[in-house]
Amino acid sequence: MVLALPRASISGPTRRRHSAQLVAAGVLIGVVVLVSLFAPLLAPYDPLATDPSAKFLPPGSSGHLLGTDDLGRDLLSRLLWGGRTSLLLAVLSVAGATVAGSVAALLAGFAGPRISGVVMRLVDMLFAFPVILVAVALAAVLSPGAPVVVVAIVFYVVPYVTRVVFTEVKQHTRREYVEAATALGATRWALMVREVLPNVTGQIVVYATGLVATMVVFSASLSAVGIGVQPPTPDWGQMIASGAKVVLSGHMYVALIPGLTVVLVALAFNWLGDGLHDLASPRNRGDGR
Template sequence: MVLTATPVTRSPNPLKGTAPRRRRSRLRVNAQVTLALLVIAGFVLVGLLAPVLAPYDPDLADGGVKYLGVGAPGHLLGTDELGRDILSRLIWGGRTSLVVALAASLSSTVAGSVLALVAGFSGDRAAGLIMRTVDVMFAFPVIIIALVLAVILGPGTPVVVLSIVFSAVPYVARVVFAEVKLQRGREYVEAARSLGAGFFSILFREVLPNVLAQIVVYGTGLVGGMIVFSSSLSALGIGVQPPTADWGRMISEGAKVIISGNVYPALLPGLVVLVVALAFNWLGDGLRDVFDPRRRRAGR
């Protein structure tokens, strides 16, 4: 009888390759966040330095140099239908567009988070009243709200900000409310109650720090969409009013002359809005991966 040796098979190590994957994931997330921050910081810095960087007055019209193309002498990005320098209007328009989007996003994030925190720790009746009110806000078309506010207040920046806040608060409240409900039954909440902590003390000193990461992530990602939305309202004529430079207004004015073959007055501000909105979305996605330990453990 011939004895044959049975080959020994080794079970694969489930941890093998996990560390490199985690490192690659962290590097990818860090690179994404860094790139997004660089893009956002660059646009913010350009907006702050607009008086220094803009080669011309953004509202200065010159009928003799209308519709100049990109690379024209003295006008790097050309001119619009009134002969205004497009580069100068892009630089100054960043001030208006970014301030409006950031102010509206911050206001809606704070308001929605406070509503969700109070509702999450209130009794069933109070929580139901708050969240049903939030649900009713979902039912109103945002454009209708903007038009009504424009009739009451007149077109302008306040209409854009209030419209964005009204439309974004329900989404923020729903996201934060779900997270607060998860935290409500945790041990640290029961410990704070047993030590005699009051309602607002538990809410803002114990629960808020544990949901703050989700609020920051969602609020950051919200800015990108709000830039697009505020630009849309300005393009419809119920947002920032002329002659103030604004990216949405530039797109609207440029769209009127596309049929003549001059696409740059609409294309260039549209590309700027796209890049800035994507940068804020990238930042929100990157922060979500950084703050979510389950994603880090999974090596995603």
């Protein structure tokens, strides 16, 4: 049973602003995802193929729309293939961490005060560990690579999601619809799955969307410092790190192009999260929840 209350319509200017923000973010993310998925068909060159005779060709050169890097590799091809790695790691890691954190929060929210207190104190302990140091330690144990990025993102995201969802769950457990379901004989499992979970799912999705933006940047940062995705796999972070080495030689575009891509994708996910949050907020819905 999901609480259904009358909703007031969103005002015209507010609706248009939210719609424009969501559409812009959705289109940008959709384009990036599609071109990354179809990189094998869209990339004009092999992203790993080197050509020393064609290194540092500027953007707009014949046959190389975005130019080439210090090894003569086509930047457009590497950018398209790099999106498959960077987005996949960020999105799947955040999704997995969000599920794990939400389950822990739901169980803690419906458990007794002793159990919920233990769970949340463990979450507080996770906040005390700097995620960069955790990533460095993981790289020393597992060796640098994609698994380090995945584990580091999960380690970073789970406590935040658990804390946010736990707060939402505790608020909903005191709502009238939960009390009514309890009076009708609903079990604790039914209250979690049928009553509370549908009402907090929207907030979970909104929060996770914003986290993806941060994790896209974080994933690229780990690759840029050498403990994330390793060569020769194309990755936006690697491209930034490689380009940074030749910026002073006058080839700024080698680092600027992947850097701007990371910024735009992160902004798009932030716009999407902000737009969804505004539309889901009680003030704009007018339902008082």
